[in-house]
Structures are given as structure tokens and as C-alpha cells.
Amino acid sequence: MEPVIEVRDLRRDYVTSKGLLRRKTQTVRAVDGVSFTVERGEIFGMLGQNGAGKTTTIKMLITLLAPTSGVCRVLGCDTFGQEKQIRPRINFIFGGEMGVYRRLSARDNLKYFGNLYGVPPRLRDERIEEILRLVDLEEAADRLAETYSKGMLQRLQIARGLINDPEIVFMDEPTVGLDPLGAHMLRDIIRRLRDAGKTVLLTTHYLPEAEELCDRMVILNRGKIAASGTPAQIRGAEETMEDAYLRLIREVEV
């Protein structure tokens, strides 16, 4: 079976201007020759230090940023050039950032985003009920989102990310800022998405979370892959995930 995500020798440079007159340019290689594949139905993790290139990789996968070079394919299509074929079939949730309207209720937010995706009204409304149940926002569904707690907003973001029934959900730090119970609920939702046949690619800085959730993962360091595999493959026999992570990050630095 063809992988649903295929990244081969992927690179992305950012060119920024510097100096007093902003005439000089500086190139940052944010993603530097990354390769991995994700199979349908997997929870796949991307770990790594701040600035390692995780969000840049996700942005290329969700068709928002063009690769500098390399292969970047989602559902068998190039993310740059065939984005029209990809966009209806994926969705993304960026933790901590607001992607919902606070002056609307959860239900109205979901109707709005459902319409943007062109979901027919009856199917849309059925789906909204199902999603509200999944993210446990049924009771608060008709209250304005501005009255929600951070965790509720985060669950509404998840709901928004499911409105087009995506085959792949990309999540950038979905549990950031959530309390332990909220993060636990979210991990439960992510597992239920996998059980429903969806593919989830997520980033996180919480190593126990990655270990608990991910079928496979990559650890990025300065734009390059420092390790990849199942959590058990990444950890040494006597090691914790944190020991393994620190070892891998330091190995590349010396």
C-alpha cells in the first residue's frame, strides 16, 4: 500500500534580510534533507527542540509553504502543485493558536467551517453532533466560544479540524497549555481518531505523551532526522524516552 505521507530529502530555506538597511540577506536552512513515510491509520510523532523544523515541515505537508527542494507528497499528490486535490482531504490543528470565532458558539463555528468546506447541510449537521460528542462539547455547544476555558477552546479547535472528515489530521503541539485532565482527554480523542481509520501526524514537546501515543516517530535536530522508529526502537533497553531524547540531541551537537 502507498504511504499517505511521503517526504524525501525535503529541504526548506528561509531567506531573511538583515542589517540597518535590510539589504543583506541571511539564509536559514530550517529543514535539511528530511525523509520519512507515514502509513494510513498511524499516529506519527515529530519531536525535537525549539527551532528544529517541525512546524516548517508541517506547513509544507499541509500545502501552506513551498519546499525549497525534495519530495513532499500527501495522499499520492505533490503538496506544491496539486494542493487542490489534497486540501479537501486533510485538516490541521495548531495548538495555542486561535482558529475559531469567539463571538460564535461552538455549533455556529462548526456550521461556518462546514460551509467553507462545502459539506451539504444535512450531512454537516449530523457530523457536527457526532464531533461535539467526540470532543465533549455537547452541553456547551450553544454558548459563545468567548466563554470557554482554554481546554474547551482547544477541543473546539479539534472539532473544527474534523468538520471535513479529513483522512489525515496534522496537529502542531495540540496539548500545549492544557491541564493534565484536558491533555488526557485530547490524547483519548487522538486515539479514537486512529481507531476510526484516520492518520494523525503530531508534534509535541511532552516525551511521555509521544511515547504513549505514537506508533512511530522521528526526532528532528536542526532540520535533520536524528532518529526514527517506534518508541521502543528509539529507546535503548535500559533507557527512558527522556534519556534517549537527550542522548540523541547531544550526539548531533558534538
Ligand SMILES: Nc1ncnc2c1ncn2[C@@H]1O[C@H](COP(=O)(O)OP(=O)(O)OP(=O)(O)O)[C@@H](O)[C@H]1O
Ligand atoms: N517565517 C520564517 N522566516 C525566517 N525563519 C523562519 C521562519 N519560520 C521559521 N524560521 C526558522 O526556521 C527554523 C525552524 O523553525 P520551526 O518553526 O519549523 O521550528 P519548530 O521545530 O516548529 O520549533 P518549535 O518547537 O519552537 O515550535 C528556526 O530556526 C526558525 O527560526
Ligand SMILES: [Mg+2]
Ligand atoms: Mg513549531
